[in-house]
Amino acid sequence: MAAGKSPATAPAGKDLVITRVFDAPRQRLWTAWTEPERCMRWWGPKGFTCPVCRIDLRPGGAYFNCMRSPEGQDYWSTGVYREIVPPKRLVFTDSFADEQGNVVPSTHYGMSADYPLEMLVTATFEDLDGQTRLTLKHAGLPSGEELENCRVGWSESLDKLVEELAKD
Helix, strand or coil: CCCCCCCCCCCCCEEEEEEEEECCCHHHHHHHHHCHHHHCCCCCCCCCEEEEEEECCCCCCEEEEEEECCCCCEEEEEEEEEEEECCCEEEEEEEEECCCCCECCHHHHCCCCCCCCCEEEEEEEEEECCEEEEEEEEEEECCCHHHHHHHHHHHHHHHHHHHHHHHC
């Protein structure tokens, strides 16, 4: 797939940056992020499942997924791929959604109104001789508790990704 080039400007707000090294080749990590059946295995914090994951991996293509909490609450999200450089870089928007894929405010899920309607996620995958350094940047988040909740959620999702990659 050719790299997609479209403006990918970060929305106003705070940036969350997480860097982690995975004991897996870059292509395996890329596949875990870009193939729906693989993404469903690790997407969401500890105890959450991902019963729905649709990925149209092309510039301008959309993703749509659902995280289900241990209590059965569904949290839908959607976004558009802005840049795709296999297997090095993904840039996509991130928005809360309803179950039909319509963008909704965070208050739809009882969260703070401080979340913007659209945020920006950049994931870079760096080859380290059989291992991969993932740098994740989630831009435009509100500060304070919401930022910390996102840090915990992403960290727990990436913990699940480590476990999933160990199974392959």
